[in-house]
Amino acid sequence: MAEIVEEFLVESHENLDQLDRDLVALEQQPGSRELLSSIFRTIHTIKGTSGFLAFSQLEKLTHAGESLLSRLRDGTQSMTPQSADALLRMVDGVRALLDQIETDGTEGDVDVEETISAVSACIEDPAAASAAPQESAAAPVVEAVAEAVAEAVAEAVAEAVAEAVEPVAGAAAEAALDGNSSPAKHTRKPAKKAAPKAAPQPGTESAAAPAPETPEATIPEPSPEPVPAAPPAQPAAVAAGESPADNAPAKRALADSSIRVDVDLLDTLMRLVGELVLTRNQVLRSVLEVQHPSLTRTTQRLNLITSELQESVMKTRMQPIEHIWSKLPRVIRDLSSALGKKIRLAMVGAETELDRSLLEAVKDPLTHLVRNAVDHGIETPEQRRAAGKPEEGTLTLRAYHEGGHVVVEIADDGAGINPEKVAATAVKRGLVSQEELAKTSQRDLVNLIFLPGFSTAAAVTNVSGRGVGMDVVKTNIERIGGAVDVESAVGKGTTWRLTIPLTLAIIQALTVECGGQRYVIPQVGVHELVYLDSQNGARVEYVSGAPVYRLRGRLLPLIRLDETLGLPVGDGEHGQYVAVLQVEGRRFGLVVDRVLNTDEIVVKPLSSRLKDIGVYAGATILGDGAVALILDVTSLARRAALAVEAVQRAELAEIKVDTGPAQTTGRLLITGVGDRRIAIPLDMVTRLEEFAADRIERIGSREVVQYRGKILPLIRLADLLGVVPNNYASYDMEDPASDGAASASVPAVVYTEEGRSVALAVERIEDIVDDASGARSDLDAAGVSGSAVIQDRVTELLDVRQAILAADPRFYAEDTDPSAYIDPYSDPFDPAMAGV
Amino acid sequence: MASRQYATFEVDDVLFGVDVADVQEVLSFPEYTPVPLAARAIGGLFNLRGQVIAAVDLRVRLGLPQRDREGTAMNVIVRDGEEPVSLLVDRIGEVIQLDDESSEPPPDTLTGPNRDLIVGTFKLDNRLLLALDAQRAVSPPHDS
Numbered sequence: 001m002a003e004i005v006e007e008f009l010v011e012s013h014e015n016l017d018q019l020d021r022d023l024v025a026l027e028q029q030p031g032s033r034e035l036l037s038s039i040f041r042t043i044h045t046i047k048g049t050s051g052f053l054a055f056s057q058l059e060k061l062t063h064a065g066e067s068l069l070s071r072l073r074d075g076t077q078s079m080t081p082q083s084a085d086a087l088l089r090m091v092d093g094v095r096a097l098l099d100q101i102e103t104d105g106t107e108g109d110v111d112v113e114e115t116i117s118a119v120s121a122c123i124e125d126p127a128a129a130s131a132a133p134q135e136s137a138a139a140p141v142v143e144a145v146a147e148a149v150a151e152a153v154a155e156a157v158a159e160a161v162a163e164a165v166e167p168v169a170g171a172a173a174e175a176a177l178d179g180n181s182s183p184a185k186h187t188r189k190p191a192k193k194a195a196p197k198a199a200p201q202p203g204t205e206s207a208a209a210p211a212p213e214t215p216e217a218t219i220p221e222p223s224p225e226p227v228p229a230a231p232p233a234q235p236a237a238v239a240a241g242e243s244p245a246d247n248a249p250a251k252r253a254l255a256d257s258s259i260r261v262d263v264d265l266l267d268t269l270m271r272l273v274g275e276l277v278l279t280r281n282q283v284l285r286s287v288l289e290v291q292h293p294s295l296t297r298t299t300q301r302l303n304l305i306t307s308e309l310q311e312s313v314m315k316t317r318m319q320p321i322e323h324i325w326s327k328l329p330r331v332i333r334d335l336s337s338a339l340g341k342k343i344r345l346a347m348v349g350a351e352t353e354l355d356r357s358l359l360e361a362v363k364d365p366l367t368h369l370v371r372n373a374v375d376h377g378i379e380t381p382e383q384r385r386a387a388g389k390p391e392e393g394t395l396t397l398r399a400y401h402e403g404g405h406v407v408v409e410i411a412d413d414g415a416g417i418n419p420e421k422v423a424a425t426a427v428k429r430g431l432v433s434q435e436e437l438a439k440t441s442q443r444d445l446v447n448l449i450f451l452p453g454f455s456t457a458a459a460v461t462n463v464s465g466r467g468v469g470m471d472v473v474k475t476n477i478e479r480i481g482g483a484v485d486v487e488s489a490v491g492k493g494t495t496w497r498l499t500i501p502l503t504l505a506i507i508q509a510l511t512v513e514c515g516g517q518r519y520v521i522p523q524v525g526v527h528e529l530v531y532l533d534s535q536n537g538a539r540v541e542y543v544s545g546a547p548v549y550r551l552r553g554r555l556l557p558l559i560r561l562d563e564t565l566g567l568p569v570g571d572g573e574h575g576q577y578v579a580v581l582q583v584e585g586r587r588f589g590l591v592v593d594r595v596l597n598t599d600e601i602v603v604k605p606l607s608s609r610l611k612d613i614g615v616y617a618g619a620t621i622l623g624d625g626a627v628a629l630i631l632d633v634t635s636l637a638r639r640a641a642l643a644v645e646a647v648q649r650a651e652l653a654e655i656k657v658d659t660g661p662a663q664t665t666g667r668l669l670i671t672g673v674g675d676r677r678i679a680i681p682l683d684m685v686t687r688l689e690e691f692a693a694d695r696i697e698r699i700g701s702r703e704v705v706q707y708r709g710k711i712l713p714l715i716r717l718a719d720l721l722g723v724v725p726n727n728y729a730s731y732d733m734e735d736p737a738s739d740g741a742a743s744a745s746v747p748a749v750v751y752t753e754e755g756r757s758v759a760l761a762v763e764r765i766e767d768i769v770d771d772a773s774g775a776r777s778d779l780d781a782a783g784v785s786g787s788a789v790i791q792d793r794v795t796e797l798l799d800v801r802q803a804i805l806a807a808d809p810r811f812y813a814e815d816t817d818p819s820a821y822i823d824p825y826s827d828p829f830d831p832a833m834a835g836v
Numbered sequence: 837m838a839s840r841q842y843a844t845f846e847v848d849d850v851l852f853g854v855d856v857a858d859v860q861e862v863l864s865f866p867e868y869t870p871v872p873l874a875a876r877a878i879g880g881l882f883n884l885r886g887q888v889i890a891a892v893d894l895r896v897r898l899g900l901p902q903r904d905r906e907g908t909a910m911n912v913i914v915r916d917g918e919e920p921v922s923l924l925v926d927r928i929g930e931v932i933q934l935d936d937e938s939s940e941p942p943p944d945t946l947t948g949p950n951r952d953l954i955v956g957t958f959k960l961d962n963r964l965l966l967a968l969d970a971q972r973a974v975s976p977p978h979d980s
Contacts, residue, residue: 271886271887272886274886275885275886278886515872517869517870565872565873566872566873567872604887604888605888606888607881607888607889607890607919607921608916608919609874609875609878609890609892609921610871610874610878610890613871613873613874615872615873616871619869619881619888620888621883621886621888625883626867626869626883627869627881627882627883627888628869629869629871629881
C-alpha cells in the first residue's frame with residue numbers, strides 16, 4: 001500500500017477518536033462553536049485527502065457530514081439528538097471505509113448511501129444540501145484555507161478584544177499577550193494593538209494564537225509584529241490543523257515534538273535493556289569478589305546508568321490511560337441512550353501512564369466494567385428519582401499511582417450490589433453452599449461475583465451478560481499480575497478497583513528449586529513462605545487423598561510442584577518449603593524443595609511450542625545465564641482446584657465436628673504470666689521476640705513497638721488476664737532480666753496474618769509441648785478458653801482471638817491494606833518464621 | 837542450472853542437510869533447561885544471547901530414543917517465522933553445494949515419523965544425504 005495512504009489512515013484514525021470525543025462533548029454543550037469547528041475541520045481534512053487519493057465513497061460521505069456540520073457551526077440550525085446520531089453514524093461509516101481501505105486498499109462495497117441520506121435528512125434546508133457539493137468539490141483546498149483563516153481571524157479578534165477589555169480577564173490576557181510581566185494596566189494596550197493588526201493580515205500566527213489559548217497557557221514570545229502570513233497555497237489539512245481557532249487539547253500541539261516509533265523497535269530496545277540489567281547484575285557479583293577499587297567505582301557508575309536507562313526505556317513504552325479511556329464516552333453515550341439512562345462521565349487522572357502492553361490488556365476488562373456499570377449499576381432516571389437521587393447518574397473513572405502500581409477505579413453512584421442477592425444467586429448456581437455462606441463476611445459476599453459461572457444479569461441483555469462474567473475480568477487482570485477488587489454500598493453505588501503493575505516486562509519473582517531445577521514464581525501471588533521441617537513435626541497431612549498443611553489452625557491445600565510437573569516426587573526428608581499463594585480467591589500452598597531468592601527478572605516470551613502446556617507463563621534468564629521457567633500460578637491454581645474443593649469440604653466437616661476450644665490441637669507454646677501458665681497454640685505464633693522495655697511506646701491508651709518499619713500493637717497478657725505483674729517474684733532463675741530492674745526487656749509472641757501483626761507480651765517463655773490433651777476443663781476465666789493439665793501443671797489455654805482483638809480491634813477487619821499483600825515477615829532463609 | 841547450498845549434520849550416523857537459507861547459525865551448547873510436561877521432542881531451553889531458545893531433539897523427531905540430556909549438544913538454529921528454534925544434532929558437517937536436479941524423491945521404503953520430514957535424497961560420492969524440511973522438523977510435534 002502506498003505510504004501516503006498509510007499515513008492518511010493513521011492520521012484519520014487518530015482524528016476519528018478525537019471526533020468521537022468531540023461529538024459526545026458537543027451534546028453536553030450544543031452551542032460550542034469551538035467543538036463544532038474542530039469537528040468540521042477533522043471531517044474536512046479527511047474529505048480533502050480522500051478526494052486527493054480518489055476515495056470517492058469516503059469523499060461523498062464526509063461531504064454530507066460536512067454540509068450538516070457547517071450549518072450547525074454557522075448557527076443556521078442547532079444540534080439535536082437526531083443530528084448527533086446522524087453524525088456519529090457518519091463517523092462509523094468513515095471508520096468502516098477506512099478499515100476497508102486498510103484491508104485491501106480499496107473502498108470495497110461499504111454502503112454509505114443510507115448514512116448519507118440520514119445525514120442529509122437532518123439538514124433542514126434541502127437546497128443547501130444539494131447546493132453544497134458542487135461548491136466545495138470545485139475547490140476544497142482553497143475553501144478550507146479561506147474558511148480556516150476567516151474563522152481564525154474572526155475569533156481571534158473577537159476573543160482578544162473581549163479578553164482585553166474584560167477587567168477580570170486582564171491578568172490572563174496579559175499572560176497570553178505579553179510574555180514578560182508588565183503591569184496589569186498595560187494589558188489593554190497590547191491586546192488592542194494586536195487585534196487590529198491581525199485583521200488585515202489573516203493567518204498570521206502571532207496575532208491569532210493568543211486568543212484561543214486558555215488563560216493558564218503561557219505563550220513564550222507573542223511578538224507584537226506579525227510574522228509574514230503563511231502562503232495561501234498550503235494544503236487544507238495543514239491550514240486546518242494549525243488554524244488558531246483550534247481548541248483541541250494541548251496534546252495535539254505536542255505532536256511536533258514527538259516522533260512515531262515502531263513498537264517492535266521499542267520491544268527490541270526493552271529486550272536489550274533487560275539483557276543489560278542481567279549482565280550488570282553478573283558484573284556486580286563478579287566485582288564483589290575481585291574487590292578492585294577503580295573497577296568497583298566504574299561498576300557503580302554502570303549500575304546507575306543501567307538503572308536510569310532501564311527506567312527511560314520503560315518510559316518510552318508508557319502511554320497515558322487516556323488512550324483507552326477515549327473510546328469510553330462514546331460507549332457510554334450509545335449504551336445509556338439505548339437503555340434510556342442519563343449518565344455523566346467524569347474522568348480523573350487521564351494522564352496516568354501505563355506500559356503499552358498492559359494498556360492493551362486492561363482495555364477489555366475496563367470496557368466490560370464500564371458497560372456493566374451503565375447496564376446494571378446506574379438506575380433509570382425514574383428509579384433514581386424515586387430513590388431521591390439526581391436523575392443523572394455519574395460514572396467516574398479515576399486513575400492514579402499507588403505504591404508501584406497503577407490503580408484504575410470505575411465508580412458509579414448507582415444502586416450498588418446487594419450482597420444478599422449475590423449470595424442467593426451463588427447458591428442457586430451451585431457455586432457455594434449455605435454452610436460456606438454462613439462463614440462468609442458481608443464484604444466477601446460481594447466478591448462471590450467473581451466466581452466463574454456467576455452472572456448477575458437477570459436477563460441476558462445485549463449490553464452485558466453475554467457470557468463474559470466478572471471472573472473473566474478477574475482472570476485477565478490477574479494474568480498481568482494485577483488484582484480486582486469491588487466495594488459496594490447498597491443504594492449508594494459501586495467502585496471497582498483494578499490494581500495494575502507498571503510494567504509487564506520486569507517483575508519481582510521468587511526463585512525456587514524443585515527436582516534439581518529452578519523455577520520462578522511471580523512475587524505478586526506469593527503471600528508467605530513456610531518451612532516444613534521434617535524433624536520438627538510440621539508435616540503434610542492428607543484429607544481424602546489431598547495433601548494439606550495446618551497453617552495457623554486453618555487447612556491449606558497443597559500442590560506438590562514435582563508431582564504437578566510429572567517429576568519424581570521427593571521424599572521431603574531434608575525439609576521442604578511451602579509457598580503460600582493466592583490467586584482467583586483461592587489460597588493454596590505450593591510445595592517445593594528449596595526457596596532460593598527473590599529478584600527482579602525479565603520476562604521472556606515462551607516458545608510457541610510450549611504455550612499449550614499451560615503451566616508456564618514464560619521464561620527468564622537467571623543471574624548465572626541459565627534459563628528458568630516462570631510458573632503460571634493461575635493455571636496451577638486451576639490444577640489445584642479439585643484438591644482445594646476436597647479440602648474445603650473437609651474443612652466444613654471439621655468445623656461441624658469439632659466445635660469449642662478443643663480444636664486447638666497440635667503443639668503449644670507455654671508462657672508464664674505472673675504465676676499462671678498460659679498456653680498459646682503454636683499455630684498462632686509467627687515469631688518470638690524480645691522487646692527492650694524502653695522501646696515500648698504509647699498511642700493513646702495503647703502500647704505499641706516499632707517493629708520492622710511498622711507500628712506493632714502490643715498487649716500485655718498480664719493486663720488482659722487481670723494478673724498482677726509478677727516481675728519481682730522471680731522464680732524463673734534462667735531469665736535474669738525478669739528479676740530486679742523491672743524487666744529490661746519483654747518477651748513477646750508476634751502473630752501475623754494477611755500483613756497485620758500484633759504482639760502479645762508475656763513475662764516468660766517457658767516451653768513448647770505437644771498438646772497431650774490430658775485432663776481438660778472448661779473452667780474459664782477472662783481471656784482464657786479453657787485449661788488443661790500439661791507437664792503436671794494446670795495450664796490455661798489463651799483465647800487467642802480475643803487477645804489479638806484486644807491488641808488490635810481491627811485485626812480481623814477485612815479491609816487490610818492491599819500494599820501489605822505480601823507478608824513482610826516472610827523470610828525464606830529463616831525457618832523460625834514457621835516453626836519457631 | 838539451479839543449485840543450492842546445504843548445511844549438513846549427522847544424527848545417528850545418517851547424514852542430513854538443510855537449506856542454508858533456513859539456518860541462522862550453528863553452535864554447541866552445554867546446558868539445557870528441561871521443560872516438564874512438554875512434548876518429548878522438546879530437548880530443553882537455552883539462552884542464546886539473551887533470547888530463550890527452544891531446542892527440538894531431532895532424534896525424537898526421527899523416531900529414535902531421546903538423546904542424553906546431559907552434556908554438550910550441537911545446535912542447528914533455524915528460523916521458524918520470527919522465532920529461532922534449535923535442532924539438536926550429533927555432529928555438524930560441512931556446507932555443500934548440490935544441484936536441485938540431482939535430488940531424488942525419498943525412497944518409498946522410507947516410512948515412519950521421519951517420512952514427512954525428508955524432502956529429497958542426494959547421492960553423494962560415498963554416502964546418501966537426506967534433505968530435511970527444516971520448518972517441519974521444528975514445528976510442534978504431535979506426540980505429547
